[in-house]
Amino acid sequence: MAWVMSRTILHLDLDAFYPSVELLDDPRLAGTPVIVGGLGSRGVVASASYEARAFGVHSALPMAVARRRCPEGIYLQPRFERYRELSRQVFSIYRSWSELVEPLSLDEAYLDVSHHTASGLQIARRIKQQVRERTGLTVSAGVAHNKLLAKLASDMDKPDGLTWIREREAAAILAPLPVERLRGVGPSTAQRLRDAGYTSIGELATADSDALGRLLGKHGTRMVELARGEDQREVSPPGRPKSISAETTFDKDIYSWAEAAPHVRSFAERIAAGLERRDLFARTVTLKVRFRDFRTITRSYTAAEGVRSPEQLLAIARELARRVGLRRGQAMRLVGLGVHNIGSPEELQARPDLRAPQLRLFEHD
Ligand SMILES: [Mg+2]
Structure with a gap:
């Protein structure tokens, strides 16, 4: 009998990280829309607080557009040194829970906590608490049996969210989502999928993988697996042993x-x-x-x-x-x-x- 051990993967994503750090360092900003990014004429938004997002300001938006949409916002140049400092503190909390920590950016990481006796949900809850107590920041957590679903889960209840996608729920949760929500589906792939009649992840999940292979090459077969919530990727820490x-x-x-x-x-x-x-x-x-x-x-x-x-x-x-x-x-x-x-x-x-x-x-x- 083939025996595959079920894994427990967390995806942890600090909420509106840069603006949250600015807020932490200057409590007078509380309640104000805070936008961090390049302030020059060609600058773009790096990150916007949730108050600013309510005005339609989001990352990658040209700063000039952001200022028009949200004139009362506070616009700040990023202070990466300070963000790195807090990121290090947060990651040291993560590493106290698992050696298998894979950073995706200063504010995002996967953890493999399969070896723990505590449940993924319990661990995520403790980590959220520790991050808040030690840094004052909030982090959204997703818990699942693979990376794909853990990342999807952390995004479902932001900010300060905690979501567990159970293996048996995965297909039902994925099915209604638009194809762009799938990893590796950029705007042009999404367009090709739509042109071929696939608009939701559910439609991709039941697609004939040969047909999708013809449409998108090797990538297509892989996409059917992802659409079914299957993802074998390991959590791989940076740096490798010699x-x-x-x-x-x-x-x-x-x-x-x-x-x-x-x-x-x-x-x-x-x-x-x-x-x-x-x-x-x-x-x-x-x-x-x-x-x-x-x-x-x-x-x-x-x-x-x-x-x-x-x-x-x-x-x-x-x-x-x-x-x-x-x-x-x-x-x-x-x-x-x-x-x-x-x-x-x-x-x-x-x-x-x-x-x-x-x-x-x-x-x-
Ligand atoms: Mg984040």
């Missing part, structure tokens, strides 16, 4: 590869999961063995292209072990497995420094 490894020191020395293999297999599985979570591959696999006399050897193999399945990693480890030439009855106190030269398949392909295949032996005391 290497991933695991090792263990045995309570009692071991004497053969057969005894080491189950450990190495579990390392391979952990490393594979770490790569998969970040959607990365590795080209170099290293096996490490430390003998009873503390002599330590590492052997590395650089593959022609990125690998990441536990089977591939284990097969390489087995071959490296063979070449280490473990003598029968030789006492080992530690084994470890690691990978480096990590990246996307494209990035790894473009690494001329990694002539492959390569086998390297390092021996140190």
